[in-house]
Amino acid sequence: MQAEGQDSAPRQARFAVPPLTCDAHCHVFGPAARFPYAPSRRYTPEDKPKEVLAALHRRLGLGRAVIVQASCHGTDNRAMVDALRSDPTRYRGVAMIDDTTPDAELEAMQAAGVRGIRFNFIKALGGAPDMAVFHRAVERVRPLGWHIVLHVQGEGVAEMAPVIRALRMPVVIDHMGRVDPSLGVDGPAFRTLLDLLADERIWVKLSGAERMTLSPFTEALPFARALLRAAPHRVLWGTDFPHPNLTTPVDELELLNLVPDFAPKAEDRQRLLVDNPATLYGF
Template identity: 75%
Template sequence: MPDQHQPAPHLAGFQPPAGACDAHCHVFGPGARFPYAESRRYTPEDRPKEVLAALHARLGLDRAVLVQASCHGTDNRAMLDALRGAPERYRGVAMIDDSTPEAELAAMHAAGVRGIRFNFIAALGGEPDLATVRRAADRVRGLGWHMVLHVQGEGVREMRDTIRALRMPVVIDHMGRVDPAQGTAGAAFHALLGLLQESEDIWVKLSGAERMVPAPFHAALPFAQALLRAAPRRVLWGTDFPHPNLAVAVEEAALLDLVPLIAPDPGDRHRLLVGNPATLYGFGD
């Protein structure tokens, strides 16, 4: 069977500026070297660091944030191996639990990890105990890390009090995975906008358009545009390559071509791709 996520041999029409960052992407395996978690809900095709680097070279993206995915669980070795291979260009977001040793946190920081992620998507096995989330936040706050939350729709509204109490920067994945059928006036999206507007600690990724609407993904633009208007200095953009658990093939060049539509103003566009990820992830430090 042909690989449904094999990049098509063409470039995006939009050429990103120097220092542009894919702030949400993954490496998977190779499984023979970095086995997938026994408790995983899905088994992806291998997408090692070499495949990711080739994608970024094709798109003209100079930096990336590698986000640990649930299929690898708290075994962060594949992600860390990629970070150590390109320390000036890569940063990471890890998954940890109560058993993660302090020495491992220090080693991850040295490798370029700058955040931890918790998944609250039920279909992906995401049912972390909130006390565990709070303990993890307490452990990494002193490192200057942030928290990434993968929630869906009403999850943002349901977790508002928890998010406010974390006392650290919090990044919401994929525009909160809101239901596009409810529009930008929907309760879930309204809650996300409100959280973004009321706290300087809240960030959001303008990614996941391919999970919301069909290609060419333009129906997701009103959501991304509203989030950028609400907090132009706290939005990030990413491909979500290689789009785990998505049934259709995605051409990442089409996702990149959304950027000038999301951010027509050159200043907003530069912040989205370069300045904001540099601020949050310390590129250049």
């Protein structure tokens, strides 16, 4: 990860990155002087504004991105929306909302390119939201044609499975469900995730390898391969830049270079990196 996000000497991916490849999970943080962090945040990141993200994507040769609201900004989506408006052809967004989010703000976010809302169920990041608030938010965005993004971890996949199955709209599971790699692909949480993918409404991101294991991330590969086999038309890929809450530096090019290891066929990479996000996000 480049500390200042500036363009540096070119480093090439080890495969032909398709044109219009989409980073379907990345964040912008601040700048705090313009977009303050939420008072209730569980972590305070370094500023990583839209210019830093754009520089990363230029280095990697990525043509599109989905900018996901992170918990450090709470339901104040201004930094994310500002980034979307800076390049509306290339960017889409995922917001965080609650009962205080005005209808007019939802309409403005729709116009800016927001296409989903995200809920965090990770205990270390604050735990599950009030489920009444969750369901009200779901019903508010359903008429907009948005989808639901869920950040769950390990056994949380099974805990949320009944809720996921009951939702009458597309659902995206972040970071391969953040399952414990030591349990293998036959672990109960991962088997539940594979079972969920039998539902055509459910998608999953083949991201977060750096949250499962350390470089060179080989422990994550069997999980990504299994998910791609289970739902080749409903998998997405993303960098998770700038990797909030991780203390170990991450090289996003190394993450990009994992793609041929779990998607060796060019047609699978085209779907994963270009076609699938275009379908879900309307590029």
